[in-house]
Amino acid sequence: xxxxxxxxxxxxxxxxxxxxxxxxxxxxxxxxxxxxxxxxxxxxxxxxxxxxxxxxxxxxxxxxxxxxxxxxxxxxxxxxxxxxxxxxxxxxxxxxxxxxxxxxxxxxxxxxxxxxxxxxxxxxxxxxxxx
Ligand SMILES: [Zn+2]
Numbered sequence: 001x002x003x004x005x006x007x008x009x010x011x012x013x014x015x016x017x018x019x020x021x022x023x024x025x026x027x028x029x030x031x032x033x034x035x036x037x038x039x040x041x042x043x044x045x046x047x048x049x050x051x052x053x054x055x056x057x058x059x060x061x062x063x064x065x066x067x068x069x070x071x072x073x074x075x076x077x078x079x080x081x082x083x084x085x086x087x088x089x090x091x092x093x094x095x096x097x098x099x100x101x102x103x104x105x106x107x108x109x110x111x112x113x114x115x116x117x118x119x120x121x122x123x124x125x126x127x128x129x130x131x
Contacts, residue, residue: 004029008036089114 002015013033021028030037049056063069080088089111093099097114104110 006031006033006036008032008040084115084118086111089118092118 003012004015004018005012006018009032011033015029017033017035019030019034019037021030032040090104093104093110093114094101099110
């Protein structure tokens with residue numbers, strides 16, 4: 001397996017740990033590893049966001065505070081609620097049952113219990129409504 005030394009963290013890593021750049025029809029392997037690249041990129045993005053708070057606010061007003069976006073969000077949340085997606089169950093455990101992130105991570109069976117609880121609740125409600 002070929003390996004390369006990262007210019008930033010000076011660690012020897014496999015080539016798969018490096019990103020690639022495509023330029024003029026040639027593929028170049030970057031000189032810094034993906035972890036360092038991501039870190040640098042995040043720092044750049046955070047600095048840009050800090051410098052351009054006002055621009056960001058204007059953009060958010062235009063894209064997120066519209067009726068169309070609100071409707072899409074409502075639809076998306078309803079879908080996750082109906083499917084009982086994992087992050088939805090986690091949110092319910094935190095919001096309703098007051099568990100913290102670490103407790104949920106240490107006890108993954110809590111998600112199953114929550115799912116069973118919600119299924120029971122929904123089935124009972126459905127039976128009641130159909131009477
Ligand atoms: Zn590195």
